[in-house]
Amino acid sequence: MSVVQAQPAPLAEEAPVSLWRDAWYRLKRNRLAIFGLFVIALLAFTALFGPYLTPYDFLGQDLEARNQAPSLAHLFGTDDLGRDVFSRVVYGTRTAFLVAVVVTTIALAIGTTLGAIAGFFGNPFDRVIMWLTDVTMSVPNLLLVVVINASLKTPIAQWMEARYLETLNPFYRETVWIDFLLVFGSMALISWPPYARLVRAQVLSIRSRPYITAAQALGLSNRIILMRYVVPNALGPLIVAVSAGLGTAMVLESAFSFLGVGVNPPTPSWGNMISDGLRVWQHYPHLLAAPAAVLGLASVAFSFLGDGLNDALNPRGSK
Amino acid sequence: MSAKTENRLLDVKGLTIEIETRRGPAVVVDGIDLHVDKGETLGVVGESGCGKSLTMLSLMRLLPNKIRVTQGEAHFDGRDLQKMSNRELRKVRGGDIGFVFQDPMTSLNPVMRIGDQLAEPLIYHRGMSRREARTRATELLRLVGIPGPEERIQAYPHELSGGMRQRVMIAIGLACEPKLLIADEPTTALDVTIQAQIVDLVKGLREKLGMSVVWITHDLALIAGLVDRVVVLYAGTIVEDAPVDELYANPRHPYTRGLLASIPKLSDAPASRLNSIGGTPPEPGRRPEGCPFAPRCPLAMDVCRSHVPKLEPVSAAGSHRAACFAVEKAREAA
Amino acid sequence: MLRYVAMRFAIWIPSVLLVMMAVYALAFYGAGDPIKLIFLRAPGDVAYNPERIEAIRESAGLNKPFIEQFGYYVWNLIQGDFGNSLTSGRSVWAMVKAAAPVSFKLALCAIVLTALVAIPLGMIAALNQNRRLDYIILGSALFLWAIPAYVAGPLLMVGLIVLLPGVNVPYGWGGVFDIRIILPLIVLAFQPIALIIRQTRAAVIEVLSEDFVRTARAKGVPEIVVAIKHILRPVLTPVVTQLGLIMITIVNGAIFVELVFGLPGLGRLTVKALTNSDYPVILAITLIGSFLVMISNLLVDILYPLLDPRAVDAKRSR
Numbered sequence: 001m002s003v004v005q006a007q008p009a010p011l012a013e014e015a016p017v018s019l020w021r022d023a024w025y026r027l028k029r030n031r032l033a034i035f036g037l038f039v040i041a042l043l044a045f046t047a048l049f050g051p052y053l054t055p056y057d058f059l060g061q062d063l064e065a066r067n068q069a070p071s072l073a074h075l076f077g078t079d080d081l082g083r084d085v086f087s088r089v090v091y092g093t094r095t096a097f098l099v100a101v102v103v104t105t106i107a108l109a110i111g112t113t114l115g116a117i118a119g120f121f122g123n124p125f126d127r128v129i130m131w132l133t134d135v136t137m138s139v140p141n142l143l144l145v146v147v148i149n150a151s152l153k154t155p156i157a158q159w160m161e162a163r164y165l166e167t168l169n170p171f172y173r174e175t176v177w178i179d180f181l182l183v184f185g186s187m188a189l190i191s192w193p194p195y196a197r198l199v200r201a202q203v204l205s206i207r208s209r210p211y212i213t214a215a216q217a218l219g220l221s222n223r224i225i226l227m228r229y230v231v232p233n234a235l236g237p238l239i240v241a242v243s244a245g246l247g248t249a250m251v252l253e254s255a256f257s258f259l260g261v262g263v264n265p266p267t268p269s270w271g272n273m274i275s276d277g278l279r280v281w282q283h284y285p286h287l288l289a290a291p292a293a294v295l296g297l298a299s300v301a302f303s304f305l306g307d308g309l310n311d312a313l314n315p316r317g318s319k
Numbered sequence: 320m321s322a323k324t325e326n327r328l329l330d331v332k333g334l335t336i337e338i339e340t341r342r343g344p345a346v347v348v349d350g351i352d353l354h355v356d357k358g359e360t361l362g363v364v365g366e367s368g369c370g371k372s373l374t375m376l377s378l379m380r381l382l383p384n385k386i387r388v389t390q391g392e393a394h395f396d397g398r399d400l401q402k403m404s405n406r407e408l409r410k411v412r413g414g415d416i417g418f419v420f421q422d423p424m425t426s427l428n429p430v431m432r433i434g435d436q437l438a439e440p441l442i443y444h445r446g447m448s449r450r451e452a453r454t455r456a457t458e459l460l461r462l463v464g465i466p467g468p469e470e471r472i473q474a475y476p477h478e479l480s481g482g483m484r485q486r487v488m489i490a491i492g493l494a495c496e497p498k499l500l501i502a503d504e505p506t507t508a509l510d511v512t513i514q515a516q517i518v519d520l521v522k523g524l525r526e527k528l529g530m531s532v533v534w535i536t537h538d539l540a541l542i543a544g545l546v547d548r549v550v551v552l553y554a555g556t557i558v559e560d561a562p563v564d565e566l567y568a569n570p571r572h573p574y575t576r577g578l579l580a581s582i583p584k585l586s587d588a589p590a591s592r593l594n595s596i597g598g599t600p601p602e603p604g605r606r607p608e609g610c611p612f613a614p615r616c617p618l619a620m621d622v623c624r625s626h627v628p629k630l631e632p633v634s635a636a637g638s639h640r641a642a643c644f645a646v647e648k649a650r651e652a653a
Numbered sequence: 654m655l656r657y658v659a660m661r662f663a664i665w666i667p668s669v670l671l672v673m674m675a676v677y678a679l680a681f682y683g684a685g686d687p688i689k690l691i692f693l694r695a696p697g698d699v700a701y702n703p704e705r706i707e708a709i710r711e712s713a714g715l716n717k718p719f720i721e722q723f724g725y726y727v728w729n730l731i732q733g734d735f736g737n738s739l740t741s742g743r744s745v746w747a748m749v750k751a752a753a754p755v756s757f758k759l760a761l762c763a764i765v766l767t768a769l770v771a772i773p774l775g776m777i778a779a780l781n782q783n784r785r786l787d788y789i790i791l792g793s794a795l796f797l798w799a800i801p802a803y804v805a806g807p808l809l810m811v812g813l814i815v816l817l818p819g820v821n822v823p824y825g826w827g828g829v830f831d832i833r834i835i836l837p838l839i840v841l842a843f844q845p846i847a848l849i850i851r852q853t854r855a856a857v858i859e860v861l862s863e864d865f866v867r868t869a870r871a872k873g874v875p876e877i878v879v880a881i882k883h884i885l886r887p888v889l890t891p892v893v894t895q896l897g898l899i900m901i902t903i904v905n906g907a908i909f910v911e912l913v914f915g916l917p918g919l920g921r922l923t924v925k926a927l928t929n930s931d932y933p934v935i936l937a938i939t940l941i942g943s944f945l946v947m948i949s950n951l952l953v954d955i956l957y958p959l960l961d962p963r964a965v966d967a968k969r970s971r
Contacts, residue, residue, distance in 0.1 A: 032788075032792055032795070131668070134668065135668040135671055135672060138668065138897070138901075138943065138946050138947065138950070139672050139939070139942065139943050139946070142904075142905040142908065143904070143905075143908070143923065143935075143938065143939060143942055144672065144675075144676070144939070146923075146927055147676055147679060147927070147935055147939070148679060150927050150928075150930065151679040151680060151930065152679065247799065251799075251801050254801070255801060255803065255909070258803050258909070259908075259924060259927070260928065261927070274803060274804065274807075275803075277807075278803075278807055278913070285811055288807055288808075288811070289808070289811070292804040292807065292808060295801070295804060296799065296800050296801075296804050299799035299800065299801070300795065300796055300799040300800070302799070303795045303796075303798055303799040304792075304795055307791075307795055376867075379870075379871060381867055381870055381871060383862075384782075405876075409873045409875065410873060411873070412870065412871055412872065412873035413871060413872035413873035413874075414873055418868070418871040418872075420864055420867070420868060420871075422864060425863060425864040425865065426864040426865055426867070426868045427865055427868065428865040428868070428869070428883055428886075428887070429865070429887070429961070429962070429963055430886050430887050430890075430960070430961055430962060430963075431882070431883075431886070436868075439869070439872050439874050440872040440873060440874075443872070443873055443874055443875065443878075444873055475962040475963070477962070477963050488868075491868070491872060494872075
């Protein structure tokens with residue numbers, strides 16, 4: 001670390017440093033966070049373009065080449081149907097990112113709305129919303145969401161089937177979307193409380209701070225106060241929470257797939273690959289090791305970045 | 320001269336303290352010399368941030384993380400505190416030197432009983448048993464004027480008032496009958512009426528125990544009746560050092576004069592404005608060239624902005640010293 | 654005190670009822686026909702005889718509206734009847750009673766392990782703040798936090814076999830003092846350890862900047878005593894408050910750990926019930942999980958004043 005600190009400070013002149021530049025400066029010095037950022041960027045790139053770059057189709061079976069150990073032709077080997085594990089892991093990245101981004105967006109929307117309502121309007125909204133938050137957070141959430149997922153799957157599939165027979169619209173045949181829809185919905189349902197709490201706390205504390213009163217006393221409009229004072233101050237903790245949330249969602253999705261209630265085969269997901277690999281790991285460890293290692297790497301990267309962001313954006317309350 | 324050195328309890332020479340900032344190290348205490356004689360009470364006066372607390376904390380090597388002593392020595396009873404081993408230093412802390420901190424709300428451990436906190440120095444320095452320490456702690460509480468010490472010893476800090484807590488702090492500082500008591504703005508967090516009580520308490524105890532006292536404050540008026548000598552600090556340098564009566568009667572440095580003038584007097588006209596010194600002290604690392612006080616000084620000359628004045632005797636006896644070109648010039652003219 | 658505990662229960666009941674109603678509703682509207690499920694394995698093809706099914710449904714009161722059925726379920730629950738498993742027909746209470754000790758023992762051991770490992774490590778990290786040791790400990794904690802149990806478990810198993818060939822795969826349950834508990838215990842404790850390391854480190858750093866630590870040093874108290882008496886004591890308060898969160902992590906983690914290592918506990922029961930849509934079992938487990946978390950939080954509230962004397966007065970004056 002001493003090497004990093006020995007560098008001359010880049011702030012030669014005394015211009016007031018903006019919050020974001022300051023945060024970026026602190027983040028840059030955190031090597032773990034930069035490592036996380038790099039890995040996430042790589043994975044995001046893979047999720048966007050990877051499926052077009054892989055040498056094999058993720059569904060392409062080659063029964064001549066089943067259960068092969070890693071080689072130059074198949075970087076991570078092949079599975080019991082002769083599918084290229086590397087291509088499947090790459091496609092699984094897309095699944096993981098899709099779930100993580102969509103779930104976090106929905107959860108953020110729900111959480112921010114409820115938190116803002118609770119913070120701005122106070123009781124009775126506050127009391128009800130906070131009670132819901134507490135209830136959701138105090139139940140072992142994995143259990144709840146697995147139950148939701150497991151029990152809604154059949155009825156939705158039946159409904160889709162019925163719609164298809166009624167309309168013959170091929171859209172209703174696409175059952176892959178049921179998995180995604182369920183995963184999105186149920187995960188968002190347990191992921192919103194942290195955002196709600198955060199936004200409520202921010203709104204409450206910012207509303208009562210002297211500089212808001214001062215701004216009001218200066219006759220600034222509510223919109224300007226909101227944009228210039230409230231939002232920038234609330235954004236930091238929210239960014240930290242989102243970064244952590246993305247990682248959690250990714251892990252949660254694979255947990256579902258592992259338990260057989262997430263994204264189902266043949267769509268590759270890290271979780272269902274791990275689950276499949278677990279059955280044969282004593283003979284073909286690469287089938288387990290490849291998806292497990294990638295999932296671990298992704299999760300660790302988000303964890304490092306989230307922690308770095310926390311230190312960078314909340315310098316005083318850094319944990 | 321040798322008699323004088325023998326009488327020295329604390330002798331600080333060329334002490335320099337730096338704080339680590341993002342722009343590199345910044346000097347907060349700039350090579351100051353300071354001494355306390357046996358039985359003497361020294362007042363250290365200055366605005367907040369002038370380095371008076373850091374100076375005293377550095378003696379016991381209690382500086383916060385990013386602040387450290389870069390130069391100088393501090394001899395206590397003939398031994399250099401800066402060079403002591405941790406084990407030796409531990410014996411001095413609380414044993415030979417007692418400390419009373421500024422804020423009694425935060426300086427006492429909230430989850431420990433008063434009696435246990437008071438017993439700690441007795442156990443670790445005097446090797447007392449818990450029971451002996453407890454008896455002694457009760458005596459100490461009585462000594463600092465806490466009513467009902469037998470019950471109070473069981474109390475937690477939050478159950479006492481601010482003034483009572485500061486009395487407990489003083490009792491902790493005095494527990495091992497130290498040769499030197501360092502009181503770091505012990506009255507700042509207290510009500511005005513309590514402040515006077517605390518000053519009187521220390522005054523009485525000093526005579527009873529025959530110890531030296533260093534009293535750090537920004538309030539010149541408060542310590543007038545307590546201290547023998549006053550050192551005035553400005554931006555990490557000593558600007559004036561004089562016996563207390565001499566300082567009040569004949570302040571030499573413009574900064575000291577400013578400080579004294581800013582104390583409101585009953586004789587002032589009721590509607591008259593309070594005197595204050597214009598401007599603010601320089602931030603660490605941004606001190607001007609020359610005399611640090613020059614930008615705020617009504618008497619500043621060209622030389623003040625290019626050269627740093629040295630602390631020179633301004634009285635015949637040499638006991639009154641000031642660091643100011645204007646004072647020197649006035650004396651030369653006389 | 655007793656009144657306080659009773660009040661906490663009173664607050665807990667509506668929230669757990671809400672959750673159970675949600676699960677019950679999922680079972681009611683979402684799952685397949687419970688009668689069919691019951692008789693799927695029964696002889697005589699009852700499951701495919703609509704008339705008999707209707708008859709059974711009526712006699713079991715399963716044709717009543719949702720609220721009535723849920724009320725009936727809760728009423729039975731109050732009397733200690735958790736119902737019967739849809740698949741095995743055994744009493745849910747008996748199934749839970751058989752499985753719970755395994756999970757509870759494992760959870761308890763995991764909590765003890767967490768406290769023994771994480772608090773000292775967090776403290777060491779904080780005392781070496783921003784030095785190499787701190788980065789190593791903190792980095793490891795972040796790493797442990799990020800690795801899910803179903804990844805860590807198998808990978809550790811692979812590692813064990815590779816390192817010590819000839820060792821049997823640790824699979825199954827033999828009690829707390831069985832050697833097979835070691836691996837699942839470690840995996841289960843990963844996340845709680847990570848959580849407590851970070852919590853302890855943050856708390857210690859905060860306490861280190863407190864004036865009273867400086868006072869203790871100024872008194873000449875030895876560093877080791879400063880660390881234990883003046884730093885650790887105040888740090889325990891915020892760390893203990895994490896017990897509820899730890900309980901959630903452990904309950905979640907147990908599902909995977911028990912599955913991977915073949916332990917006959919509540920976690921495995923959960924997975925089995927889920928795959929079979931065995932709702933009476935799922936409901937019972939939801940209740941137990943929520944109860945555990947509530948009890949942990951209650952315990953925290955009771956312990957709090959013992960750790961922080963200031964809280965006693967705050968409560969009294971309320």
